[in-house]
Amino acid sequence: MIQFIKEEYVRERKCHRLRHGRRFGQCPWKTLDELKPGEKAIIVGVRHHPFLRRRLMEIGIREGKEVFMRRDAPLGDPVEISVMGMNLSIRKAEAKFIIIRDVQKIEGSNNEEN
Amino acid sequence: MKKIKIALVGNPNSGKTTLFNLLTGARQHVGNWPGVTVERKEGRFHYKNHELEIIDLPGIYSLSPNSIEEVITRNYIISEKPDIVLNIIDGTTLERSLYLTTQLIDIHVKMIIAVNMYDEVLQKKIDINFDRISELLKIPVLPIIARKEIGIKKMLDRLLREITHQKNEERIHINYGEDIEKAVKELECQLLCFPDVSRAYYSRWMAIQLLSGDEEVIKLLKGQSNLKGLKSLIRNKQNQLESLYKNEVDSVIMERRLGFILGIIRECVKFPKQEISKIDITELIDSILLNKYLSFPIFALILWGTFQLTFTVGGFFSGWIHYFINLISGFILTAMSEGMLRDLIVNGILSGVGGILVFLPQIMILFLVIAILEDSGYMARVAFIMDRLMHFLGIHGKSFISLFMGIGCNVPGIMAARTLENEDDRKITVLINPFMSCSARLPVYVLITGMFFKEYAGTVIFSLYILGIIVAIFTAKILKAFFFKKKSVPFVMELPPYRTPSLKSLVVHMWERASLFLKKMGGVILVGAIIIWALGYFPRLKSFSPEVEKLKLQMNVETSAGEKEDIAQRISYLKATEQMEYSYIGRIGKFIGPIVKPLGFGWREGVALITGIVGKEIVVSTLSVLYGAEADKSISFKEKMEANGVTPYSAYGFLVFILLYVPCLATISAIMRETNSIKWTAFSIAYGIGIGYLFSFIARQILMLLL
Numbered sequence: 001m002i003q004f005i006k007e008e009y010v011r012e013r014k015c016h017r018l019r020h021g022r023r024f025g026q027c028p029w030k031t032l033d034e035l036k037p038g039e040k041a042i043i044v045g046v047r048h049h050p051f052l053r054r055r056l057m058e059i060g061i062r063e064g065k066e067v068f069m070r071r072d073a074p075l076g077d078p079v080e081i082s083v084m085g086m087n088l089s090i091r092k093a094e095a096k097f098i099i100i101r102d103v104q105k106i107e108g109s110n111n112e113e114n
Numbered sequence: 115m116k117k118i119k120i121a122l123v124g125n126p127n128s129g130k131t132t133l134f135n136l137l138t139g140a141r142q143h144v145g146n147w148p149g150v151t152v153e154r155k156e157g158r159f160h161y162k163n164h165e166l167e168i169i170d171l172p173g174i175y176s177l178s179p180n181s182i183e184e185v186i187t188r189n190y191i192i193s194e195k196p197d198i199v200l201n202i203i204d205g206t207t208l209e210r211s212l213y214l215t216t217q218l219i220d221i222h223v224k225m226i227i228a229v230n231m232y233d234e235v236l237q238k239k240i241d242i243n244f245d246r247i248s249e250l251l252k253i254p255v256l257p258i259i260a261r262k263e264i265g266i267k268k269m270l271d272r273l274l275r276e277i278t279h280q281k282n283e284e285r286i287h288i289n290y291g292e293d294i295e296k297a298v299k300e301l302e303c304q305l306l307c308f309p310d311v312s313r314a315y316y317s318r319w320m321a322i323q324l325l326s327g328d329e330e331v332i333k334l335l336k337g338q339s340n341l342k343g344l345k346s347l348i349r350n351k352q353n354q355l356e357s358l359y360k361n362e363v364d365s366v367i368m369e370r371r372l373g374f375i376l377g378i379i380r381e382c383v384k385f386p387k388q389e390i391s392k393i394d395i396t397e398l399i400d401s402i403l404l405n406k407y408l409s410f411p412i413f414a415l416i417l418w419g420t421f422q423l424t425f426t427v428g429g430f431f432s433g434w435i436h437y438f439i440n441l442i443s444g445f446i447l448t449a450m451s452e453g454m455l456r457d458l459i460v461n462g463i464l465s466g467v468g469g470i471l472v473f474l475p476q477i478m479i480l481f482l483v484i485a486i487l488e489d490s491g492y493m494a495r496v497a498f499i500m501d502r503l504m505h506f507l508g509i510h511g512k513s514f515i516s517l518f519m520g521i522g523c524n525v526p527g528i529m530a531a532r533t534l535e536n537e538d539d540r541k542i543t544v545l546i547n548p549f550m551s552c553s554a555r556l557p558v559y560v561l562i563t564g565m566f567f568k569e570y571a572g573t574v575i576f577s578l579y580i581l582g583i584i585v586a587i588f589t590a591k592i593l594k595a596f597f598f599k600k601k602s603v604p605f606v607m608e609l610p611p612y613r614t615p616s617l618k619s620l621v622v623h624m625w626e627r628a629s630l631f632l633k634k635m636g637g638v639i640l641v642g643a644i645i646i647w648a649l650g651y652f653p654r655l656k657s658f659s660p661e662v663e664k665l666k667l668q669m670n671v672e673t674s675a676g677e678k679e680d681i682a683q684r685i686s687y688l689k690a691t692e693q694m695e696y697s698y699i700g701r702i703g704k705f706i707g708p709i710v711k712p713l714g715f716g717w718r719e720g721v722a723l724i725t726g727i728v729g730k731e732i733v734v735s736t737l738s739v740l741y742g743a744e745a746d747k748s749i750s751f752k753e754k755m756e757a758n759g760v761t762p763y764s765a766y767g768f769l770v771f772i773l774l775y776v777p778c779l780a781t782i783s784a785i786m787r788e789t790n791s792i793k794w795t796a797f798s799i800a801y802g803i804g805i806g807y808l809f810s811f812i813a814r815q816i817l818m819l820l821l
Contacts (some may be wrong), residue, residue, distance in 0.1 A: 058176040060210040074409045077503035087609040
């Protein structure tokens, strides 16, 4: 059972997503693995995980930062994201732990990957 | 004149190693940190009458003890107490990099900050107020461009000045909020009860770490009395704070740090309002190199090029080395009279030295190419595109390069595993590398398949390569399942911007690998070669078989010079055969004869397998000596082998054994060096022999059933 301890977010914003996963409610938040190439969003936080959360925050996945999905790897799995002016490669399984909001398409981005 | 110890700390890709190579040049000492495979690099240089010793600590994002690299770095700083820490920061990712700096501030060491890649910062029109940051952190912050050697002198001057001028009392503390600060103060007071510990480490730092539940710091306190009391106090404080913040203490501390950094960034750094619409070169290159359809063909091309360069061009130089070694041994053969010393020099030492030197060109070229791939930023892309495939095997995308190079030669292949950041990945990659069928095994394949499989030779050889890959995958799975099942490390990796590598750094890197190979592995190979020689040379056979005597008589009778020479040749070949049979190695071969019997081959093949430990190409010469292939040409090599019970089935089994068991002495010493563990080296040898035996047996049985 995965624990979601980001309680402050849950309390403040009354979003079910963190507590119940994707099926509950009309939650405006998504997870990073749902972001398509050419889209950007704002990072809400990282779901609780024994070491991943700390790791991701240390490397630069931090609250309030803008994240931009650059591309999928040719075989589909890791994805390349851009955050705080650097490009990171992250597996989709790990991107699931990153909660994002305000997904929007970047204008003029050439969306080569479908 | 006192020696000054400098510790180089920074994120991966911050240009730490470039700066290190720039400062120290070839005056480096590369070793391992005790007990692990993480590299320890030290170097010395002189600057303005000071002798500076600099240590390149592993690239890390934080000092929280999550990985071995982080633990090593932190332990070095807190226990070996360098005179000053040089914190390298990539100026384009200032905000991220400062996290490490905040942790260094907590540890309370003298330090200066060098903001590297300042040219890129200017290019991105990011405006950094260095004076203001220095003022806020009370630490000098200086811009440098390591690749272009700009700002280095100024940095060193400042460094030397700070060692004498920086005062501990003036250091800042990061404020973690009233409640945490209170708890920290209390813990600090408690720590005074541990005088030896609190004298050795900075107590505020210890208190903060204890509050965030740092196991490593608790270990430092081990063996102290009333540790229990302290532990319960910590637990107490943690619970108190947790119920207050509704969050874990270490998360709160982390967020405070991030807040502190954000404050500094807001005050001192101005980003351009509008994103500059200049074409991003990295993005442009990536849109080609990481393109869905082009990425793999380009990668294959680069791999092919690397392979060709390493083994064709390297092979060309290796050929010359071979040629010179042969010249020397030819010279010694004529200059010295027959005897043990001559034999030792020619067949023991020279063949050992030759066996070491032939690897050298390959290693130098491969590491030059790898350094280029690494420093330019392409290596990270390789991991990116290969990750899906390699993740399936439980290893890292970068392992692919190491394994692919193994097809040329396992030694540089294993050494290439260095590029992997994670220790477990590195070990698995090293341990499965021997199953990649290297080029030295090819002569054996060619000899045997040429004799037994004729028109199917190509298919048979191909099947061996495939079998090797299958066994490697299988082994990786087993290792992952049983030995390296520790938490899998998240694959979050930076894809750094493409950069032109600095020539000096490349050359230093290449030289460092080559000297490492010669120093650390050369000795093992030489000793091994001499041991195998001695086993084949002793005990001496005094009287030879009647056949030799008959030939000798025949030679005396024969009149024509040509005939005489021919017979003399046959005598020496025959003698060599008999000597080898009589020697220790022959005896060992006969001893293991019954063991290899189930595989369908005899003691001669057993001996060939033993001498093959030195190098696979020796198997061919051993077999031909033992079967007396040269001495008696009336029946062919193949017929001789068949007469001794070798069938095509067991011949295939023999090849499978050759493929899977211990590759060669050089590989063994490379494994020993890279895993830094006798246990794993022994495992590799035993596993290789075991799996070789098993597969050889199975292969023969299956073939006999099917055909």
